[in-house]
Amino acid sequence: MPTPEAHPASSSDPAAAAPAAAQAVGVSIENLSKQFGTFEVLKNVTFAVEPEEIFVLMGPSGSGKSVLLKHIVGLELPTSGCVTVDGRDAAAEDTREHVRMALVFQSGALFNSLSVFDNLALYPREHRVANAAGIREKVMRALQILSLENAAQKFPSELSGGMKKRVAIARALVMEPQLMLYDEPTSELDPVMSATISEIIATLKDEYHVTSLVVSHDRELALNIAHRVGILMGGSLVVVGTPSELKASKDPRVAEFLNPKIDLKNPRFKKLET
Numbered sequence: 115m116p117t118p119e120a121h122p123a124s125s126s127d128p129a130a131a132a133p134a135a136a137q138a139v140g141v142s143i144e145n146l147s148k149q150f151g152t153f154e155v156l157k158n159v160t161f162a163v164e165p166e167e168i169f170v171l172m173g174p175s176g177s178g179k180s181v182l183l184k185h186i187v188g189l190e191l192p193t194s195g196c197v198t199v200d201g202r203d204a205a206a207e208d209t210r211e212h213v214r215m216a217l218v219f220q221s222g223a224l225f226n227s228l229s230v231f232d233n234l235a236l237y238p239r240e241h242r243v244a245n246a247a248g249i250r251e252k253v254m255r256a257l258q259i260l261s262l263e264n265a266a267q268k269f270p271s272e273l274s275g276g277m278k279k280r281v282a283i284a285r286a287l288v289m290e291p292q293l294m295l296y297d298e299p300t301s302e303l304d305p306v307m308s309a310t311i312s313e314i315i316a317t318l319k320d321e322y323h324v325t326s327l328v329v330s331h332d333r334e335l336a337l338n339i340a341h342r343v344g345i346l347m348g349g350s351l352v353v354v355g356t357p358s359e360l361k362a363s364k365d366p367r368v369a370e371f372l373n374p375k376i377d378l379k380n381p382r383f384k385k386l387e388t
């Protein structure tokens with residue numbers, strides 16, 4: 115086994131296109147609370163994602179899922195508690211130099227003025243991870259994995275929603291991440307494209323041995339590809355378990371969230387608070 119690479123390769127060798135032998139990392143969230151003003155968005159959240167695990171964090175809109183992801187990449191700082199990645203404080207500047215992590219944003223966050231190829235090449239060019247030929251090889255490899263070779267010269271405006279999500283994942287892959295974080299990777303997609311994205315997330319883990327934390331309220335994705343699922347409600351983690359444990363859960367909040375029954379005689383909107 116080659117020694118694990120702690121830093122992005124700085125080699126000018128085109129062979130650097132092959133993924134660095136990365137070691138999967140774990141994430142630990144301990145008693146994390148986050149307040150914006152007087153509003154407590156996350157309340158004493160504790161859970162860990164094991165190396166190479168696929169952990170799916172579910173929860174209704176506004177429950178604090180995206181805010182939690184931002185703590186892992188250091189975009190938000192805890193009000194109290196702590197978040198560590200590979201044992202390092204996620205809030206510390208140098209953590210992202212030691213651990214390669216990629217956040218795939220809900221919107222894809224692609225640069226509209228750049229072609230797909232240039233969107234993918236942006237990070238490796240800025241960080242001079244390889245020479246031009248090496249970068250080309252890395253980018254084409256990521257595109258190939260996601261069956262996007264023919265889209266290299268297209269612009270984001272020419273892509274369907276599903277293709278944009280795949281390009282966003284390919285762009286993350288170019289960084290050869292040890293930790294992949296996804297924010298709602300299947301939102302706004304039809305069921306078949308959602309299933310495709312779920313397959314991609316599951317197979318990337320097989321090919322790259324990355325650790326994956328997926329924020330999603332896609333029940334099919336969670337129950338089919340997660341090793342464990344956590345459900346966040348109103349900023350508190352109400353349950354963590356394997357998909358079969360969740361399906362068997364007697365907690366009415368879990369059952370209602372995973373399998374809401376449409377009740378026309380007693381509709382929910384009549385009970386909503388104003």
Ligand SMILES: Nc1ncnc2c1ncn2[C@@H]1O[C@H](COP(=O)(O)OP(=O)(O)O)[C@@H](O)[C@H]1O
Nearest residue numbers: 150153155173174175176177178179180181182
């Ligand atoms: N920077 C911020 N300042 C104030 N409130 C915020 C900020 N970011 C998120 N919130 C609030 O925190 C709550 C949780 O947001 P978010 O994590 O985006 O929810 P979701 O689970 O849908 O991803 C929402 O009520 C949101 O308005």
Ligand SMILES: [Mg+2]
Nearest residue numbers: 179180181297
């Ligand atoms: Mg969100």
